Amino acid sequence: MAKRIDIEDLDIYYGDFKAVEGVNLAIEPKSVTAFIGPSGCGKSTVLRSINRLHEVIPGAYTEGKVLLEGDDIYAPDVDPVNIRGLIGMVFQRPNPFPTMSIYDNVVAGLKLDRSKAKGKSLDDVVEKSLRGANLWEEVKDRLAKPGAGLSGGQQQRLCIARAIAVEPQVLLMDEPASALDPISTLAIEDLVHELKRNYTIVIVTHNMQQAARVSDTTAFFNLAGIGQPGKLVESGPTETIFTSPKERATEDYISGRFG
Amino acid sequence: MGDRVFTNLTRLAGIFVLVLMAAIGAFLVWKAIPAFRDNTGNFFTTQEWFPDASPPFFGIAALAFGTAISSVVAMVIAVPVAIGTALFIGFYASRRIATSLGFIIDVLAAVPSIIYGLWGLQVLMLHMDGITKWLNDYLGFIPLFRNEIGIYTKSIFIASVVLAIMILPTISALSREVFLQVPRSHREASLALGATRWEMIRMAVIPFGRPGVISATMLGLGRALGETIAVALILSAAFEINWHITEPSGNTFAANIALKWNEAGPIGLSALIASGLILFIITLVVNMIARAIIAKHKEFSGANG
Amino acid sequence: MSVTDRDDAEVLEGLSSQLAMKTLPRFAAGYSALIAAALTAVIVALTPAQGIAGSLVILFLLYMVVQTGWSFAVEGRRFAVDRLATTLVTTMFMIALAALVWIITSVVIRGLSSFSVDFLTSTMRNVSPLREGGGLLHALVGTLEQVGMAALIAVPISILVAIYLVEYGRGKLSTWVTFFVDVMTGVPSIVAGLFIYTFWVLTFGFERSGFAASLALTILMIPVIVRSTEEMLKIVPNDLREASYALGVPKWKTILRIVIPTAFGGIVTGIMLSIARVAGETAPLLLTTFLSQSMNGNLMAGPQASIPTFVWDQISSGTPASIDRAWAGALVLILVVVIFYGLARLVAKLTAPASE
Numbered sequence: 045m046a047k048r049i050d051i052e053d054l055d056i057y058y059g060d061f062k063a064v065e066g067v068n069l070a071i072e073p074k075s076v077t078a079f080i081g082p083s084g085c086g087k088s089t090v091l092r093s094i095n096r097l098h099e100v101i102p103g104a105y106t107e108g109k110v111l112l113e114g115d116d117i118y119a120p121d122v123d124p125v126n127i128r129g130l131i132g133m134v135f136q137r138p139n140p141f142p143t144m145s146i147y148d149n150v151v152a153g154l155k156l157d158r159s160k161a162k163g164k165s166l167d168d169v170v171e172k173s174l175r176g177a178n179l180w181e182e183v184k185d186r187l188a189k190p191g192a193g194l195s196g197g198q199q200q201r202l203c204i205a206r207a208i209a210v211e212p213q214v215l216l217m218d219e220p221a222s223a224l225d226p227i228s229t230l231a232i233e234d235l236v237h238e239l240k241r242n243y244t245i246v247i248v249t250h251n252m253q254q255a256a257r258v259s260d261t262t263a264f265f266n267l268a269g270i271g272q273p274g275k276l277v278e279s280g281p282t283e284t285i286f287t288s289p290k291e292r293a294t295e296d297y298i299s300g301r302f303g
Numbered sequence: 304m305g306d307r308v309f310t311n312l313t314r315l316a317g318i319f320v321l322v323l324m325a326a327i328g329a330f331l332v333w334k335a336i337p338a339f340r341d342n343t344g345n346f347f348t349t350q351e352w353f354p355d356a357s358p359p360f361f362g363i364a365a366l367a368f369g370t371a372i373s374s375v376v377a378m379v380i381a382v383p384v385a386i387g388t389a390l391f392i393g394f395y396a397s398r399r400i401a402t403s404l405g406f407i408i409d410v411l412a413a414v415p416s417i418i419y420g421l422w423g424l425q426v427l428m429l430h431m432d433g434i435t436k437w438l439n440d441y442l443g444f445i446p447l448f449r450n451e452i453g454i455y456t457k458s459i460f461i462a463s464v465v466l467a468i469m470i471l472p473t474i475s476a477l478s479r480e481v482f483l484q485v486p487r488s489h490r491e492a493s494l495a496l497g498a499t500r501w502e503m504i505r506m507a508v509i510p511f512g513r514p515g516v517i518s519a520t521m522l523g524l525g526r527a528l529g530e531t532i533a534v535a536l537i538l539s540a541a542f543e544i545n546w547h548i549t550e551p552s553g554n555t556f557a558a559n560i561a562l563k564w565n566e567a568g569p570i571g572l573s574a575l576i577a578s579g580l581i582l583f584i585i586t587l588v589v590n591m592i593a594r595a596i597i598a599k600h601k602e603f604s605g606a607n608g
Numbered sequence: 609m610s611v612t613d614r615d616d617a618e619v620l621e622g623l624s625s626q627l628a629m630k631t632l633p634r635f636a637a638g639y640s641a642l643i644a645a646a647l648t649a650v651i652v653a654l655t656p657a658q659g660i661a662g663s664l665v666i667l668f669l670l671y672m673v674v675q676t677g678w679s680f681a682v683e684g685r686r687f688a689v690d691r692l693a694t695t696l697v698t699t700m701f702m703i704a705l706a707a708l709v710w711i712i713t714s715v716v717i718r719g720l721s722s723f724s725v726d727f728l729t730s731t732m733r734n735v736s737p738l739r740e741g742g743g744l745l746h747a748l749v750g751t752l753e754q755v756g757m758a759a760l761i762a763v764p765i766s767i768l769v770a771i772y773l774v775e776y777g778r779g780k781l782s783t784w785v786t787f788f789v790d791v792m793t794g795v796p797s798i799v800a801g802l803f804i805y806t807f808w809v810l811t812f813g814f815e816r817s818g819f820a821a822s823l824a825l826t827i828l829m830i831p832v833i834v835r836s837t838e839e840m841l842k843i844v845p846n847d848l849r850e851a852s853y854a855l856g857v858p859k860w861k862t863i864l865r866i867v868i869p870t871a872f873g874g875i876v877t878g879i880m881l882s883i884a885r886v887a888g889e890t891a892p893l894l895l896t897t898f899l900s901q902s903m904n905g906n907l908m909a910g911p912q913a914s915i916p917t918f919v920w921d922q923i924s925s926g927t928p929a930s931i932d933r934a935w936a937g938a939l940v941l942i943l944v945v946v947i948f949y950g951l952a953r954l955v956a957k958l959t960a961p962a963s964e
Contacts, residue, residue, distance in 0.1 A: 095495060097491060097494060097495055100490075100491065100494060102397060102398055112627060114625075115624070115625030115626060115627045115628075116624065116625065116627075117627060119624040119625060119627070119628055120624075121623055121624055121628040121629065121630075121631060122624070122625070122627050122628045122629075123629060123631065123687075125497055125498070125499050125686075125687075126497065126627065126629060127497075127627065128494060128495055128496065128497040128498075129496070129497025130497075130627070132495070132496075133495035135488055135491065135492065135495075137488055139486070139488040139489055139491075139492045140492075141489060141492065141493075141506065141507060141510065142489070142510075142511065143510035143511060143513075144510070152493070152496060152506060153496035153497065156496060156497060156498055156502055156506075156686070157497065157686065203492070206492075206496070207495075207496075210496065210497070305858055305860050305861070306858050306859050306860050308860075309859075309860035309863070310776055310859075310860070312768060313768045313769070313771045313772035313775070313776055314772055314776065314781070315768075316765055316768030316769045316771075316772055317768075317769050317772040317773065317777065317781060317782065317785040318781070318785075319765060319769070320769055320785055320788055320789055320792065320830070320834075321784060321785060321788055323792075323827065323830075324788050324791070324792060326803070326807070327795070327799065327800075327803045327827075330803055330806045330807050330811065331799075331802060331803065331806060333806070334806040334810055334811075383700060384700045384703050384704055385700075385704070386700070387696065387697045387699070387700020387701060387704075388700055388701045388704045390697045390700075391697045391698060391700065391701035392701070395694065395697055395698065395701075396701075404701075407705070407708060408704070408708075410708070410949070411704075411707075411708045413884055413885065413888075413945055413949060414711065414712075414888070414942065414945070415887070415888020415889070415890070415916060415941055415942075415945065416888070416889075416890065416891075417888065417890045417916045417919050417920060417938070417941070418711070418715060418888070418919075418938045418941065418942065419711070420923070421715075421919060421923055421934055421935070421938050422710075422711050422714050422715070424923065425714075425718075425931065425934075425935075426710070426714050433659055433661050433662070434661070437662070468707045468711070471704055471707070475704065499686055499687065499689075499690035500690060500693075500694070501689060501690040501693035501694070502686070502690070504693070522794060525794040525796075526794070528796070529794075529795075529796020529797070529798065529799065530796070531796070531797065531798045531890070531891035532890040532891050532916075532920065536920075536923060557796060557798045557891065560798055560802065560891075560895070561798060561891055561894050561895075564894060564895055565894075565898060572810075575802075576802055576806060579798065579799055579802040582796060582798075582799060583795070583796070583799045586794055586795065586796055586799070587791060587794075587795075589794070590790070590791045590793070590794035591791055593794075594787060594790045594791060598787075
């Protein structure tokens with residue numbers, strides 16, 4: 045189920061503005077890859093180009109390739125709607141649908157494309173997904189209550205349950221813990237560890253310690269200067285990036301000299 | 304010292320608004336009393352309107368019927384078009400032209416009702432024969448569309464079409480405002496689950512915007528119920544309940560007041576005021592419901608940024 | 609057929625990968641329209657006369673069927689529904705736009721054809737409804753006076769109410785005022801006219817006059833101005849107020865000298881918009897001043913004309929000459945509304961940098 049992603053010579057544009065340039069990166073299945081770097085360096089943009097969600101902004105387009113298990117997701121006959129059904133995403137701020145119950149939030153993706161729920165009862169999917177998101181015990185008695193009534197950390201785990209309910213091949217997380225308190229953050233990090241067994245996970249984070257705690261591979265992005273496109277400076281095993289990076293900029297960033 | 308004077312001055316202005324609303328109700332009730340007192344018909348069930356006869360004999364049945372049915376038909380036409388327009392501007396048109404399109408809809412809202420009336424009477428009515436005949440020929444088995452006299456002008460149906468065009472910008476502009484408030488994060492959440500544009504609208508936009516759209520619809524209804532001039536120009540002002548809405552017929556509270564005002568005697572005026580009072584109460588209730596929905600929705604959306 | 613309907617390894621013929629799916633060609637809408645047009649031609653040829661409008665409706669329905677069916681066969685249900693929704697939403701918008709264009713072009717074309725400079729400079733005094741000529745100078749004067757007076761009364765009251773709601777309003781009273789200002793927006797204009805008549809004419813015994821019309825218009829203006837002023841006052845940053853308090857300026861002076869000037873542009877814009885709105889009101893004027901064919905510059909006495917009632921009167925006369933005058937009057941009325949609308953946007957533009 046978990047699939048690898050290969051990003052090849054990826055440039056991302058918003059109209060005339062080149063936001064990201066020349067990204068080459070291999071993302072291994074069943075591992076956690078962390079994107080780190082200062083604000084505005086394009087790490088979120090790269091993340092959003094993996095499920096083609098950046099295209100929501102008018103004028104956005106890409107050059108280069110993003111391969112999902114060898115298949116280019118930017119091939120002309122590929123529809124972004126299908127890609128997003130295969131690649132789940134968790135956002136910076138928890139965003140459960142406010143008018144839906146906990147139950148309906150979890151099955152929201154399945155209801156779009158019923159073929160995904162083939163032969164499975166929705167109840168089972170809900171339980172499995174909520175258990176997968178470490179939320180089942182807390183909400184099993186109030187599945188019909190609105191998702192917006194949960195705490196911030198619970199809402200974020202509900203969003204994770206919603207994302208994994210469709211059994212995606214990759215899970216993208218855009219600073220999933222940045223709006224949460226420290227205890228909820230730890231809960232999310234534990235969850236990322238568990239999800240790694242079944243999913244390819246890419247996580248954007250501002251938090252250096254978090255990258256060190258949860259990721260196997262780390263990719264450091266940086267800006268060459270103001271108005272310049274963001275670039276991938278280097279990537280490698282998290283251990284290596286944090287102890288003996290090749291680039292000076294990486295070392296400066298990780299040791300906290302800027303950003 | 305200055306502070307206290309100024310505070311009280313502004314509070315007085317606030318109280319003035321409440322007094323004004325109360326006064327509108329009170330004066331209409333007071334001046335309607337002679338009509339209620341002298342009426343020999345049943346105010347609510349009589350269809351005829353002879354308030355200046357002796358004894359006065361009148362009722363609002365035909366007016367209430369005409370007002371209700373013209374507004375309802377107008378809503379049936381306007382609501383889908385208005386919501387479609389709001390969705391188009393919000394989610395289908397490119398961002399650059401969306402602003403100008405929104406402005407165009409606002410302009411439509413600023414066109415005075417006398418112009419809608421003139422256009423309806425002089426232009427639209429000439430082009431309505433085809434569709435009303437078609438309705439009669441193919442859907443004539445529904446009493447609403449049957450036309451037994453073969454004349455298709457000055458009908459409630461035409462008035463409803465004009466009303467629909469008039470309330471369309473009201474409903475559309477308010478709906479668009481509500482749709483714009485749908486948090487981007489909710490729209491992206493649905494897209495990230497693999498929703499198509501329409502599924503995104505159904506999943507994230509419509510549920511979030513529903514209360515707002517309902518109240519926008521109610522406000523549009525309030526406008527349709529109270530619209531005077533356009534309807535007065537188009538309808539043929541008959542005091543009868545006629546379900547065949549494509550036949551020349553029909554009258555509404557507001558149109559009747561405008562048409563009968565300058566020929567009315569003392570009891571006639573009082574009777575018109577009485578009918579205006581009913582209109583005032585109906586629109587008040589409709590508007591209060593709309594506002595209550597909005598107010599409730601505000602609290603709800605505030606909890607979830 | 610969407611990607612997820614297929615087994616994992618299956619790649620359909622002609623596609624780049626198993627992620628890809630068959631889609632309609634780029635000009636699918638055009639092809640669908642062509643097919644629908646051909647089918648429409650057949651239907652129109654084989655059945656009794658449909659007329660242009662009928663044929664267009666058939667064409668549109670067939671277009672939807674063809675495109676949706678084609679998409680359903682190739683792309684699957686979800687994409688077919690999405691295309692159908694796009695078509696419907698676009699159509700709804702086109703209908704709204706067509707209505708607007710139709711109305712505006714009618715007014716401009718028919719209005720211009722009977723418009724002349726004389727129309728702006730003469731009155732209807734001694735002009736028979738059957739004859740051409742005459743003008744709406746008397747009505748233009750009436751409208752400007754009535755609307756001007758209404759603004760004079762409504763503006764101070766409304767601004768005070770808005771200040772109360774934003775700067776002072778706490779508790780029950782302000783909740784009620786807010787609620788009733790909103791409800792007041794929905795009071796039908798004819799009811800405002802009725803009320804002023806019962807109050808001003810029936811109860812206090814004044815005669816019908818332009819001033820009575822102004823009072824009715826005031827009722828319609830107040831909620832609009834209160835709302836817009838409220839919004840403008842709310843966006844004045846609190847820092848400004850606090851800075852002023854810190855200097856020892858009392859609250860009322862802070863409001864008059866700091867808050868109001870900061871929001872001035874926005875407040876004026878709101879006033880202009882409310883004027884544009886009431887300038888076209890007809891119903892309350894019919895009850896409170898009625899019609900006049902002659903110049904009457906005196907707001908306080910005697911019937912006074914206005915542009916909307918002028919148009920109403922000309923339509924009611926119903927002769928070809930008077931209908932022409934009605935269209936010309938409608939054109940002038942739209943111009944008056946547009947001028948106030950334009951002024952509103954101009955003020956908004958000019959004062960925008962200051963408020964940022």
